[in-house]
Amino acid sequence: MSDTIFAKIISREIPAEIVFEDDLCLAFHDVSPQAPTHILVIPKTPIARLADTTDEDQALLGHLLLKTREIAENLGFGDAYRVVINNGEQAGQTVFHLHIHLLAGRPFHWPPG
Numbered sequence: 235m236s237d238t239i240f241a242k243i244i245s246r247e248i249p250a251e252i253v254f255e256d257d258l259c260l261a262f263h264d265v266s267p268q269a270p271t272h273i274l275v276i277p278k279t280p281i282a283r284l285a286d287t288t289d290e291d292q293a294l295l296g297h298l299l300l301k302t303r304e305i306a307e308n309l310g311f312g313d314a315y316r317v318v319i320n321n322g323e324q325a326g327q328t329v330f331h332l333h334i335h336l337l338a339g340r341p342f343h344w345p346p347g
């Protein structure tokens with residue numbers, strides 16, 4: 235867990251285009267964007283999946299969502315954006331450090347596939 239690519243971004247071992255950082259989280263552009271704007275919001279604490287969170291993570295999870303909303307608004311996407319968390323391999327998770335995808339800048343359809 236501690237040597238995921240996102241842990242290396244947190245420790246600045248590998249570069250990322252960071253858009254926001256505070257004590258609890260880091261937000262940066264996805265290297266393979268699925269929309270004109272595609273940001274990942276991650277906790278600094280190493281949690282592998284949403285499924286691994288507990289009631290003790292309530293404040294952290296709230297913080298991540300509120301920061302996601304703030305980042306969307308600051309980028310001018312307050313009215314239309316999509317927020318995604320892939321949990322587990324079969325749901326499309328490839329990096330096992332919890333992350334929120336913030337996608338914006340194009341229309342989105344449902345179901346997501």
Ligand code: AMP
Nearest residue numbers: 239250263264265266320326327328329
């Ligand atoms: P997921 O498939 O939900 O686990 O999402 C992982 C995301 O991380 C994908 O959208 C990747 O494009 C993205 N990603 C992988 N490596 C990097 C990196 N070094 N910098 C930024 N984003 C990355």
